[in-house]
Amino acid sequence: MDDNQKKNIDFYDQKYQFLDSEVNGILKRLNKLDVFLADATATDTSWVGLYHDDFQNKIVGKKVLELGCGDCANAAIMAALGAEVYANDISSKSGEIIAKVNELYKFTHPIVFIEGDFLTADFKEKDFDFVVGKAFLHHLTHDIERKFFNKICELLAPTGESRFFEPAVNSRILDEIRWHIPVPGRPSKFSKEAFKIWKANDPHPERDNSSKHFKRLGAKYFQDVQIISLGTLERFHRLLPASYNQRSFRKKAFVWERKLPSSLNRIFARSQVIIYKNAKH
Template structure:
């Protein structure tokens, strides 16, 4: 692994250990008690859930072995386990393992969640073991050399009929990307505020790399026969212009439905994010 990748990995480890230190599982337990309602609401209004759980993913999980890369706050790992999946949750941050321990102690899952500690590439997991490999906003944390190795390992771990599903940001329009950086959001200053933006960028755990749909298509074809990229959030991205509340929620519900009618070429160019599906691993 090159020095840039090693430095990036350590930056991510420190960042997410700090972020998830003493993380409360209270909300996760509340959501598990009414899992169907939680997923219905999340998939109708939140981009990452709407993307990842498309194509009946929720109903395909029971008794399946699932590896989640970058489990983070472990909400998705808990939901998949709550749906009856045998979940292996990996993260470089030790704090995620502590969350998994709390969840297993507080909730009786059909299969207790197994935490896979540290570097995903060094765990020597059994080949052809998993029905699904999942990443919810994960690949974009990797440098391009790292991403290539992670996808090679993903193909090795999947069963022949297995499937990899990743929700990732999409940058297919340079104009929209430049506008995005100029608009301040919580935790990130505007690029127009040059000094603060540079300070933020120095601490940002995300490497500078391509997030284009074409990139994810090309890198996927090296390891999988089947590659599908679906744009998500082309219209939903404008919800930030609407104050939080019922009108914002109503807009997001409408946007996810309406953007399905946008021609694919335009939708891909303007989209905010994407669902990436890889199948038929090349062994």
């Protein structure tokens, strides 16, 4: 186990230690599934991204593998929609969440948890229709990422799809500005000592998260590569006053930004959806 893996395990074991809170949050979403999805896939960047192009209907009755299932909310949503879900994470806490959700909610196919490093985990199932990840790839070094995709291609069905929602860093200037703006849980670069301490404990490695990188990566393993930029306008919701209806703004922003030139969206987007199809076996 390398230092980055150890950081990730420690970080997420700590993050998901409050089992009852995580489970209750998931059950609230499942009990109002249609309402939750209608709102989340119109206003929340990661849900807008991963569920792009009618994903929620495409996975019904399909076998789906989620990498880095984390708080397990997405795994539970997919299972409730009718997918046969297999969820992998290095944190045992994710497995505890899934076990409890399986106990309390009657899925057509209970979620199967696969604990451990994806590269060494024992996968008895293959021919997955979808391999997905929600803010997952940017946790990997480039070397590990290439090894992951070698294995992903082995596990995908011939007509399978690999789909990831990830941060987009296509402008060094904008990225540097971002680091200087404090957000909950992360100090500003202006606070040098606090930022240094935060950075030392951050589980994310230094790596390229540009659309160009993911396009090159995909072209090595897949025939079809699609990168969709998100958040060019939505990112400005953080500048709005607390009294403003930010969710209403975000919903409109995702619609408005579709009308912008793709080159402009690529530069200013804060996130991206990466869709790979037709693996080069």
